[in-house]
Amino acid sequence: MTRLRFLSLLLICLIVSLAVAKDAQPLGEDPAVEQRLTNLAQELRCLVCQNETLADSRAPLAEDLRGEIREQIKAGKSDKEIIAFLTQRYGDFILYRPRVTYTTYLLWFGPFVLLLGGLYVLFHYIKQRRELISEKPLSPDERRHAEELLASVSGKGPA
Amino acid sequence: MLRYLIPLGIFITLVIFLAIGLGRDPHEIPSPLINRAAPTFRLAELKEPAKTFSSDDMRGKVWILNVWASWCVSCREEHPLLIDYAKSGAVPIYGLNWKDKRDDALAWLEDLGDPYVLSVADLDGRVAIDYGVYGAPETYVIDQSGTIRFKQIGAVTEDVWSKKILPLVQELNRQGNSK
Numbered sequence: 001m002t003r004l005r006f007l008s009l010l011l012i013c014l015i016v017s018l019a020v021a022k023d024a025q026p027l028g029e030d031p032a033v034e035q036r037l038t039n040l041a042q043e044l045r046c047l048v049c050q051n052e053t054l055a056d057s058r059a060p061l062a063e064d065l066r067g068e069i070r071e072q073i074k075a076g077k078s079d080k081e082i083i084a085f086l087t088q089r090y091g092d093f094i095l096y097r098p099r100v101t102y103t104t105y106l107l108w109f110g111p112f113v114l115l116l117g118g119l120y121v122l123f124h125y126i127k128q129r130r131e132l133i134s135e136k137p138l139s140p141d142e143r144r145h146a147e148e149l150l151a152s153v154s155g156k157g158p159a
Numbered sequence: 160m161l162r163y164l165i166p167l168g169i170f171i172t173l174v175i176f177l178a179i180g181l182g183r184d185p186h187e188i189p190s191p192l193i194n195r196a197a198p199t200f201r202l203a204e205l206k207e208p209a210k211t212f213s214s215d216d217m218r219g220k221v222w223i224l225n226v227w228a229s230w231c232v233s234c235r236e237e238h239p240l241l242i243d244y245a246k247s248g249a250v251p252i253y254g255l256n257w258k259d260k261r262d263d264a265l266a267w268l269e270d271l272g273d274p275y276v277l278s279v280a281d282l283d284g285r286v287a288i289d290y291g292v293y294g295a296p297e298t299y300v301i302d303q304s305g306t307i308r309f310k311q312i313g314a315v316t317e318d319v320w321s322k323k324i325l326p327l328v329q330e331l332n333r334q335g336n337s338k
Binding site for chain 1: 186283291
């Protein structure tokens with residue numbers, strides 16, 4: 001039981017909720033460019049504050065980087081090219097969604113491995129319990145004994 | 160017995176991982192630029208804006224690029240050390256004055272001394288972005304071929320200088336001379 005409780009607690013801890021924040025669009029700029037900038041900046045980490053996206057951060061470096069991205073969008077660069085530009089300089093750390101590489105396999109797939117492990121333990125446990133309480137039909141001797149006991153309690157004869 | 164040992168084992172593993180995680184500085188982001196070519200730049204000099212300095216001018220030399228600004232508190236902390244190291248003549252130190260006002264920067268050097276062979280002014284921070292700078296001070300050791308060999312994030316300390324930067328510079332100079 002303790003093991004099961006522990007594993008279910010572990011699973012609950014692994015459920016991560018997603019929060020999506022939107023910030024106001026600056027006026028007077030090309031809305032298409034701004035939309036792409038916002039989408040991109042929400043995928044990127046502010047390196048100064050680290051727990052904020054580039055879209056939400058008011059750090060001067062974040063403003064510079066947004067400016068850089070805006071210019072690259074206007075210059076017709078694709079999102080992929082812009083992200084490559086940034087990771088070349090700041091590393092994968094700038095990506096809020098870590099890349100799937102051999103160093104991040106544990107990060108990406110670890111929770112599922114834990115989930116499978118938990119399910120295995122759960123099924124094993126339920127199976128064991130079912131075997132413990134499985135119904136065995138009474139042998140004629142046992143049935144007679146049981147009826148005697150019932151009769152002695154209620155004071156009446158067998159039905 | 161096993162039902163107690165397994166949770167205990169998981170718990171101990173978790174504690175070890177958390178202990179390692181706590182011991183790390185989350186502000187030190189490993190730079191992907193180590194052992195890559197240092198981005199080239201040409202910027203106006205801080206003291207004589209009419210002149211420009213290019214990273215290409217330093218080809219064939221081991222040098223240090225130190226990112227600083229007058230608004231940066233940790234720069235003030237490392238500044239006396241830089242002056243000492245500049246005096247020792249071990250390696251030329253160049254400054255990248257990052258997003259600073261020219262007057263503030265000049266006053267800063269006037270007050271605290273100038274360890275730099277020269278500083279260039281990165282007014283809009285574009286060169287700093289190329290170098291992956293995200294907080295001053297940052298210090299790069301660049302070798303003869305223009306490759307970044309080391310990056311210090313945050314203030315240079317005596318420990319970092321004597322254990323990492325100085326031995327690296329000496330090793331690079333030795334390699335360069337034997338070629």
